[in-house]
Amino acid sequence: MNIYQPHLMRIDEVVAETSDTQTFKLSFKDPQVAQQFKFLAGQFGEYSVFGEGECTFCIASSPTREGYIECSFKAAGKVTQSLKRLSVGDTIGFRGPYGNNFPLEQMNGHSVVFVAGGIGLAPVRSVIWNVLDLRDQFKNVTIIYGARSVGDLVYKRELAAWAVRHDVKLWTTVDPGGQTADWKGEVGFVPAIVEKAAPVATDAYAVVCGPPVMIKFTLPVLAKLGFAEERIYTTLENRMKCGLGKCGRCNIGPVYVCKDGPVFSAAQIKALPPEY
Amino acid sequence: MNSKSLSLAELAALVRDLNASGTSVVAPVPTRSLCGADYRPITELNQATLNGALPRRSLKELFLPASEVLLRYRLKKNDVELLPVPTTFTPQVILGARPCDAAGVAVLDRVMGWDYRDELWFGRRAATTIVSLACPGFDGVCFCHAVGLNPDASLGSDVLLVPRGADAYWAMPVTDKGEALLARGTFADLVEPAEVTAFRKAAEEKVAKNLASLPSGFHTFMAQSFDHPEFKAIASRCHGCGACAAVCPTCHCFDIVDEPEGMEGGARRRNWDFCATCKFTVHASGHNPRATQNERFRQRVMHKFSIYPQRFDAVLCTGCGRCVRACPAGMDLPEVLGHLYAAQAAGGVS
Ligand SMILES: Cc1cc2nc3c(=O)[nH]c(=O)nc-3n(C[C@H](O)[C@H](O)[C@H](O)COP(=O)(O)OP(=O)(O)OC[C@H]3O[C@@H](n4cnc5c(N)ncnc54)[C@H](O)[C@@H]3O)c2cc1C
Ligand code: SF4
Ligand code: SF4
Ligand code: FES
Numbered sequence: 001m002n003i004y005q006p007h008l009m010r011i012d013e014v015v016a017e018t019s020d021t022q023t024f025k026l027s028f029k030d031p032q033v034a035q036q037f038k039f040l041a042g043q044f045g046e047y048s049v050f051g052e053g054e055c056t057f058c059i060a061s062s063p064t065r066e067g068y069i070e071c072s073f074k075a076a077g078k079v080t081q082s083l084k085r086l087s088v089g090d091t092i093g094f095r096g097p098y099g100n101n102f103p104l105e106q107m108n109g110h111s112v113v114f115v116a117g118g119i120g121l122a123p124v125r126s127v128i129w130n131v132l133d134l135r136d137q138f139k140n141v142t143i144i145y146g147a148r149s150v151g152d153l154v155y156k157r158e159l160a161a162w163a164v165r166h167d168v169k170l171w172t173t174v175d176p177g178g179q180t181a182d183w184k185g186e187v188g189f190v191p192a193i194v195e196k197a198a199p200v201a202t203d204a205y206a207v208v209c210g211p212p213v214m215i216k217f218t219l220p221v222l223a224k225l226g227f228a229e230e231r232i233y234t235t236l237e238n239r240m241k242c243g244l245g246k247c248g249r250c251n252i253g254p255v256y257v258c259k260d261g262p263v264f265s266a267a268q269i270k271a272l273p274p275e276y
Numbered sequence: 277m278n279s280k281s282l283s284l285a286e287l288a289a290l291v292r293d294l295n296a297s298g299t300s301v302v303a304p305v306p307t308r309s310l311c312g313a314d315y316r317p318i319t320e321l322n323q324a325t326l327n328g329a330l331p332r333r334s335l336k337e338l339f340l341p342a343s344e345v346l347l348r349y350r351l352k353k354n355d356v357e358l359l360p361v362p363t364t365f366t367p368q369v370i371l372g373a374r375p376c377d378a379a380g381v382a383v384l385d386r387v388m389g390w391d392y393r394d395e396l397w398f399g400r401r402a403a404t405t406i407v408s409l410a411c412p413g414f415d416g417v418c419f420c421h422a423v424g425l426n427p428d429a430s431l432g433s434d435v436l437l438v439p440r441g442a443d444a445y446w447a448m449p450v451t452d453k454g455e456a457l458l459a460r461g462t463f464a465d466l467v468e469p470a471e472v473t474a475f476r477k478a479a480e481e482k483v484a485k486n487l488a489s490l491p492s493g494f495h496t497f498m499a500q501s502f503d504h505p506e507f508k509a510i511a512s513r514c515h516g517c518g519a520c521a522a523v524c525p526t527c528h529c530f531d532i533v534d535e536p537e538g539m540e541g542g543a544r545r546r547n548w549d550f551c552a553t554c555k556f557t558v559h560a561s562g563h564n565p566r567a568t569q570n571e572r573f574r575q576r577v578m579h580k581f582s583i584y585p586q587r588f589d590a591v592l593c594t595g596c597g598r599c600v601r602a603c604p605a606g607m608d609l610p611e612v613l614g615h616l617y618a619a620q621a622a623g624g625v626s
């Protein structure tokens with residue numbers, strides 16, 4: 001089998017998350033592929049619009065939800081803009097799942113703190129639902145999510161669902177100036193809200209995804225709260241083409257993000273040369 | 277199988293026999309400008325030059341073409357049909373390959389087979405028999421000896437030929453494929469003659485002068501030398517044109533793009549790409565992890581002498597010297613390596 005040959009997927013549902021971000025619910029057209037497909041939270045794929053090309057997104061749905069996958073993407077360039085023009089019933093290509101995954105087995109039995117900014121909630125959401133679908137296997141679950149403005153928050157329906165759950169502590173925030181008159185969440189940058197929420201580090205893991213500046217300023221806050229670097233996980237998003245360790249696009253020093261990542265602990269990232 | 281003796285006439289007959297049986301034969305053919313040669317299909321041996329002219333481009337493109345169709349798609353209403361490309365190929369024999377070029381292909385097998393097997397690469401590998409011709413040592417910038425090869429290295433070759441005067445060769449089978457090729461003729465056995473040994477020794481001595489062998493622990497030193505001033509000092513000269521990578525037998529970066537062919541369909545292709553170019557790593561946000569040319573030039577050197585050795589236990593450079601000859605900015609890899617050797621000897625990171 002040619003490793004560059006994608007599977008065909010049908011778009012079953014389209015959700016407009018924000019003005020430039022959408023979520024697709026996708027199912028494999030080939031029933032045999034649909035049956036055999038397995039993935040783990042944190043893995044990614046190469047999605048393609050035929051005639052436009054491929055691009056890399058994480059799988060944003062949870063492996064506990066079988067029979068479909070979801071991806072959320074921001075219209076940024078050539079392929080993502082043409083993906084945005086597609087609708088229910090259209091066909092796209094998918095190669096994957098690729099890369100490593102969040103260490104759910106290790107996290108099992110512990111508390112988990114999720115910190116996400118903007119569309120960085122997409123990879124985190126896969127882990128969140130994975131944890132919530134196995135809720136009694138984990139201790140406290142805290143979710144801290146921020147976006148530039150209220151209009152930029154993704155997965156609003158799920159934020160609402162998490163907000164009313166008693167087994168989840170949810171903090172939502174928007175950057176100063178991004179709030180609306182009826183905004184009930186926090187106002188402030190994510191790192192400040194993490195400091196305010198002050199999740200307990202004892203027996204806990206943290207999953208942090210978002211824009212590089214958010215990650216940069218959140219890590220010291222988590223350190224201050226007592227999270228060891230080995231217990232903080234994030235994803236790197238170096239540009240990729242093949243996703244298979246062949247094309248030479250994604251490496252940071254000796255680390256191939258597509259093969260060794262995209263999930264890394266803060267300790268692993270600290271050891272990398274600064275090319276991410 | 278014993279090593280053999282092949283006359284020029286026998287080699288010419290072998291070329292005819294292969295072509296007649298549907299195996300294409302590729303050999304260095306002089307360019308029209310008469311400067312160097314290119315690996316091209318031949319039907320008669322006299323179209324080739326086996327006198328040591330260095331092909332301008334390496335063997336890489338016979339296994340990883342500069343632009344290659346990965347699949348074709350046909351668009352239908354709400355649907356897409358995928359037309360896979362074959363991963364089996366017509367048999368071919370490469371005659372008169374540079375030993376360094378054959379070695380480059382073998383070095384690339386490691387990344388191409390890393391967990392996911394690249395069937396397009398290995399399909400061509402399986403269909404190809406490589407007959408290398410020992411090199412007399414080309415010029416002052418080749419440094420195969422420094423990277424652990426030699427002008428008569430057999431890595432990646434199925435048969436190694438060494439010239440005996442102007443019209444005869446000593447042929448050493450290296451692999452089963454090579455034996456099968458030599459079994460097509462009735463060639464006389466020949467124990468390595470003294471002139472062959474002398475040729476090999478002279479070539480090695482010549483090339484060994486160009487650059488000393490990589491010092492032990494060099495790749496570890498490199499891994500710790502990300503901020504070495506050598507990169508800043510020289511890399512700003514690099515134009516980021518990618519010519520070095522295009523001619524290089526081991527550079528293998530590629531892009532994947534769709535090219536419509538009419539309204540109803542098209543091809544997904546992989547095209548060579550070059551890590552020295554400024555857009556190579558730009559994120560959709562505009563952020564570029566390798567923002568300046570220093571980092572891009574460093575990546576090329578690091579990939580060859582630190583990253584690949586760490587990940588695949590092989591140097592990603594055959595010392596062919598093509599990047600030095602091709603560079604419009606005069607970047608000189610053996611010279612850079614020489615400076616880095618000196619830095620390592622002087623006690624490492626500044
Ligand atoms: C592991 C991983 C996971 C990811 N997950 C997600 C996800 O879940 N959701 C998501 O939205 N994104 C995700 N991304 C990012 C996503 O891959 C990119 O946004 C996407 O590939 C952009 O593709 P595109 O074809 O639309 O953009 P491109 O057309 O390739 O261009 C993107 C941008 O690059 C620049 N650019 C491109 N060409 C040029 C040029 N010729 N001149 C100047 N500038 C140029 C521009 O800034 C342009 O806007 C992920 C990336 C990785 C590596
Ligand atoms: S080193 Fe020379 S050939 Fe290579 S990209 Fe720079 S200028 Fe071009
Ligand atoms: S880096 Fe230069 S010398 Fe080394 S194999 Fe490539 S082209 Fe040849
Ligand atoms: S994306 Fe091609 S090597 Fe990682």
